[in-house]
Amino acid sequence: MEVLKTFPLGQYIPGNSLLHGISAKAKIIVSFWLIIIIFLLKLNFYSYLLFFFLILLGILLSSLPINYFVRSLKPVYFLVLFTFIIHFFFGEEGGRVYFRYGIIHITDNGIKMALFMSLRLIYLVLITSLLTLTTSVLELAQAIEDLLKPLNFVKFPVHEFSMMMTIAIRFVPTLLEETDKIIKAQKARGAEFGKGNLISQAKSLLPIIIPLFINAFRRANELAEAMEARCYRGAKGRTRYRVSRWTIKDLVFLTIGILYPILLLVFF
Amino acid sequence: MIQLRNVSYVYHEGTTQEKVALKDVNIEIPSPSFLAIIGANGSGKSTFARLLNGLLIPTHGDVIVDGLNSKDFENLWEIRKKVGLVFQNPDNQIIGMTVEEDVAFGCENLGLPPKEIEERIDFALKSVGMEEYRKYPPHLLSGGQKQRIAIAGILAMLPKYIVLDEPTTMLDPKGRKEIMGVVKKLYKEEKTSIILITHHMEEVVWADRIAVFNKGEIVLEGSPKEIFMKDEKLEEWGLSVPLVTKLSKCLVERGFKIPHPILTIEELSTWL
Structure with a gap:
């Protein structure tokens, strides 16, 4: 019972950081955008490094201890390892061949892909964690309602x-x-x-x-x-007690979150 | 004023499971007043509660709330605005994920502007003494606290009548006391009409009037003193009078010069 009393809904950690204070709508939009960008990102060292800086910035702005993020990676350790091994030993042909035996081959391209694909997974998890660690489920649900309104x-x-x-x-x-x-x-x-x-x-x-x-x-x-x-009759004539409005902070966050990855795509 | 004229309610009418829950009920509930409804299980109390705010529509007869007949579908919205209903199980009537969200739910349905909702939440939570729990998730509250939130949710809609359908049945004695404190306060200070449905006899002694239900009919109506005089009849209907009243009756029989019936411990102790 005691465990149940403190059962966390989602993995939200309450806090007063800058990232906590940003509207859930902005956070959802940016998270989705970044997830799309990850798949479009060119497979080279610099774009992945610079993308990581953005995530790092997010982690810093959340002022949450780093081990929350490490812990959030736990469920995907195996998947990351699996992806890495598959690409490392059975990956794409091309570039220098380091080793070949039957269907196993280690090549330049294979190693590159193994690295980037694993990083992709890690980035995906980190981005969603940034969102869910700093946004309560209630905020998320309301933000989704607002965003789906169209x-x-x-x-x-x-x-x-x-x-x-x-x-x-x-x-x-x-x-x-x-x-x-x-x-x-x-x-x-x-x-x-x-x-x-x-x-x-x-x-x-x-x-x-x-x-x-x-x-x-x-x-x-x-x-x-x-x-x-209690007079419920669907959306008809209903108002909302909590109305979220866009603040300057949200807009700055949104602009950076959307433009920075575009610059990455353009220049690297 | 809520008027019930020859009201009957039949569940599953015309099928083999047909069950008459209320038979030809006539009652007038003026505003403000404190009416208590007592009756054994299956006497039609809960059906009565749901008829008052149009959750159920009478099979025969009319329920008229301040001139609005619940048979007219157009009126239901207005009736539910006037008549708030608090249910037995606090867990199953809390909709919001935080206390304030839940209290706001009814106001949101009424289409009030956020500013006014805010004020009404303040008022409602204060009335039930739960101000400091505003941001709490409901599952961390005790049963009595949850039920107080449920009352606050109704109160925020500023109803003229509040119907409480066995609001203390699932609570411990402490929770029961909390709820009764709130109910009495609402009646005395806010002049809200209270219709309290219960089978705890200790809770009805503060009512102006009591109606006794048995097998879907009102068999007795009167002030608490009048009702508790007829303790033998009550036993017959599966009800019992409070312990204090039983005690005072025994004392009278033993020759003590005290009035009968006595309803509260305080009253008895001043006489003794």
């Missing part, structure tokens, strides 16, 4: 979509708590979890999942009633 014109239910997202996130801790209770209740009835082979383990999850689902439906029903009782 889709209203093609009849995409933007408000409903973001309301769904917000509610889903809001209920994560509640459902976790409930799962915990159900597990304890089933254990008290003699259920065993995590024993036997994969199939019997999966089977032992059923007594958790079924009550959880039933309760979730009941909750959804009650929540819908409570929303209706």
